[in-house]
Amino acid sequence: MRRYLGIDIGGTFIKFVYKKGDDIEKGKVYIREIISKNRPDLIVDEIRKIVKKYRPDILGVAVAGLIDKKTGVLTASPNIKPLENFPFKDELENSLKIPVYIENDASLAAYGEYLYGAGKGSEILICLTLGTGLGGGAVINGKLLTGVSGSAMEIGHTTIEMDGLPCHCGRKGCLESYVSSYGLERIYYLYTDQKISSSQIITLANEGDLTAMRSMERFSEYLSVGLMNIVHIFNPDRIVLAGGITENYPAVVDMAVSNLKNIAFHLPFRDLTVKRAELKEFSGAYGALGYAENESR
Ligand SMILES: [Zn+2]
Known part of the structure; x- marks a missing residue:
């Protein structure tokens, strides 16, 4: 059975939803201080910790900003400055050794509400x-x-x-x-x-x-x-x-x-x-989860 993890990176928290079969678990990690340090590698480290705990086969990532669909680079991210012009998708895949699907946070919030919430x-x-x-x-x-x-x-x-x-x-x-x-x-x-x-x-x-x-x-x-x-x-x-x-x-x-x-x-x-x-603060994380699941099929 495949395991999926959806994470939503904001300016204050990383929120995540993990799914294996019908089991769903969610949580959040405070990252405001890490973001203020302006080091993208520290954000990757925080994600690695969550991945290490849940061991997903596929990871979906929601992040605020404009993500170049062709390269996976965040070309602009006003609220998460360290990730600007950072090859986020490549760095995550190299570091975590699993496929990563990345999309804009608001788009994935829409997708999360569509799959699991008020948009059904x-x-x-x-x-x-x-x-x-x-x-x-x-x-x-x-x-x-x-x-x-x-x-x-x-x-x-x-x-x-x-x-x-x-x-x-x-x-x-x-x-x-x-x-x-x-x-x-x-x-x-x-x-x-x-x-x-x-x-x-x-x-x-x-x-x-x-x-x-x-x-x-x-x-x-x-x-x-x-x-x-x-x-x-x-x-x-x-x-x-x-x-x-x-x-x-x-x-x-x-x-x-x-x-x-x-x-x-x-x-x-x-x-x-x-x-x-309906999904409150977890719309984006649910969307990232569903996106990883559907895009990897
Ligand atoms: Zn404007």
């Missing part, structure tokens, strides 16, 4: 991950949409305000510069002149603080414009929203959907369901 049975599934950044993934008729180079679905870096707020990618007015944790912090700052973290804003909003609630509402308006663009391009039957912000303040999804109803074409809205992710 969907024909055209779009998944957005609202976290430090804003990631996007699409699964169309069961197949991941990766693009020719491997960089499709960078929804976070589509423009919604020309000359808008600066984005971490260097452009201006990207959807991510409003709909992400740092986007939320800026919206709150515009109302209050106070810099507090997105998790503090969410806590305040949950306690009924009016300015925090107003910030969440504004955030949801930007989100609904992003959703409208997706609906008009893809006409999906399902959109799944993942990430800490929607998990900890679910009302943001309801507000965005009710605004979406007012601004989108009626026809594609009629056939759309918007759901929150």
